[in-house]
Amino acid sequence: MTKPPHSSNRIASAQEAVDFFAANPDVDAVDIIFTNMCGVPRGKRLRRHEVVAVYESGRFLPGSVLVVDITGRDTEETGLVWEDGDADRHVKPVPGTLVRTPWLGENAAQFLTSFYELDGTPNDLDPRHVLGNVIDRLAALGLTPVVAVELEFYLVDISQGRPIPAKGPATGHRSSDIQVYGLREMEDFKPFFDDLYDACDAQGLPLESAISEYAAGQFELTLRHKPDALRAADDAVMYKRVVKGVAARHGFEATFMAKPFEESAGSGMHLHISMNDESGANAFASEDPEGTELLRHAIGGMKALLAESMAIFAPNANSFRRFKANSYAPVAATWGVNNRTVSLRIPAGSPASRHVEHRICGADANPYLAVAAVLAAMLHGISNKIDPGAPVVGNGYEAEGDDIRLPNHWAAAIEAFDKSALLRDYLGDRFVTNYAVVKGVEMANFMAQVTELDYTWYLRNA
Known part of the structure; x- marks a missing residue:
């Protein structure tokens, strides 16, 4: 054969x-x-x-x-x-x-x-091939991941140096408040969104609904799900380039930086994932809002590998500024049904649409690697029948966690990733070694910079 x-x-x-x-x-x-x-x-x-x-x-x-x-x-x-x-x-x-x-x-x-x-x-250092290897291992179990990517971003004006929310080209209005799901904010940027949809149509990118997000100048658009995880990640990579290019044509910048403003919401990349069986049916479909046993095992694996994968989900120094309580950026290895305060959410929907939404990644994460790490964790949970425990009901930021502790800064995340025998198995030993080296050197270079805050805090007081 x-x-x-x-x-x-x-x-x-x-x-x-x-x-x-x-x-x-x-x-x-x-x-x-x-x-x-x-x-x-x-x-x-x-x-x-x-x-x-x-x-x-x-x-x-x-x-x-x-x-x-x-x-x-x-x-x-x-x-x-x-x-x-x-x-x-x-x-x-x-x-x-x-x-x-x-x-x-x-x-x-x-x-x-x-x-x-x-x-x-x-x-084996190409992120597309890293993802391809994980997809192949799922295929060996008769499973095909179905993936959709949601990306949040800011439109900003950098003409004065430090970024501020961009003015809408339709009205000249510069927003200064949140206005989540605000329609006027969408109207302000209609010329930008018209050109964005046209460009995505020209590239065959399955761009769908758009919303004004939880901060001035922040938006989220959805790419339609596909039973081809590799192409879904390709779409996300192409889409980010389109957004940046169209924004530049309108005289402002689009940034997928995880936390561009101290007091405003961070930008995430939410991954919606289900699994088709060999017949093409959703293997997570169930009348039970918690899904099938297979979905529970997948969530168990996602919880188990969450801490070790944080260097991929939060790849930069700025990434960790996004995580804090009551911010819609999860801070613990939690799961629940129809609950946006947890890391791993089963959204409301029909039994046939049952899937899990992974809410940890920053918008600055590499889509190939983020999808690869999540699918590897799902594969791990399914293969080992890992029980995720009881779902969180209510405020996930106040939920009593289990023994899983997520790294809360860059150095700890890189160390946990580098030491992960499981990720070395799923993503490749040489890849994990080199990713940890690149990010470790990047961190050392970042920390060596003397910033304005150093002078403000320490020049006179130290």
Whole structure:
């Protein structure tokens, strides 16, 4: 029996590029995009005549880009820069991602790529392949994850230095209060949202409802669920780029920073996940609001690996500013039904729609890695039939927890991640080692900076 292809090892054919240019003869600026472990899109801009060759045989990129930090700095401590000779690897196109980028002009397009070794082996530091491995292990159990991503973000004005909420282009109004679910706030930014929906339609991104969130200038839009977790993560990566690009065209910035303002709500990435069985039916579907036993086991695994996964769910120094009581950002390993104060929520809905919403991730998390870590935890719970305990009823911020304690700062999260034997199994030993090194070096560089607050607090008083 032939072994099925690795989930993330599906490579676009050259015919896809030929067909695209036949339908889009004006395109002559094409961005080739790779998203590394820090979640920042990087790549090259190609001319039209270069693109088909990439679809035929790939493109060389230095392997060191796999481990650059969030600032784009080489992480020499990984041993993948000088010791490796900064050697090239191959990137190859992801099917279905060659699309126009209307915010970049009339002649622009892009496509996503994955990294491979020169012998064709999927590179185990590429977040797409990390996710693909987890999907393959679920497939071995006859399960297909169905994933939807919700992302919160702020629209901000940085013309004066420190960010402030942006003015709505339709009215010129700059909001200064919360106005959650406010329709006037949506009207203020209608030109932006019109262009955003048009750009997402042009890229085939399944963008749905939009709301004004729990802070001035904060919004959330939903990407429709898909029975293809890898493509759902691709969509989220592409969507973040669209939001930023369209915002820039309107004269302001879109930020997915977890906590841009001290006294305002943070921005999260909520992951809605169910599992289809081999017949295509929702394996979590149940008349019981708590779902099936399989769903309970999945939640048990999500609770069990939550602390060890925090370095992925909260990947940056700023990420940890988001977590505090009564903030809609969970602070404990809790679950419940129709309850937004817990980390793992089973939303209200019909029996057929039963699923779990993972509410821990910041909007700054890498979508590939966030989905991979959550699916790995669900796989762990299902495989080991882990009981999640009783659901929380009422205020989850006041609930008495169990023995699971979440890291409350960056250093503790990186250490817990690095020491996790389970995550090394599910995500890959070399990946966990290198992610911990990159984030550890990034943290050391961040902590070495002397800030204005240092001078305010310590210059005269120390």
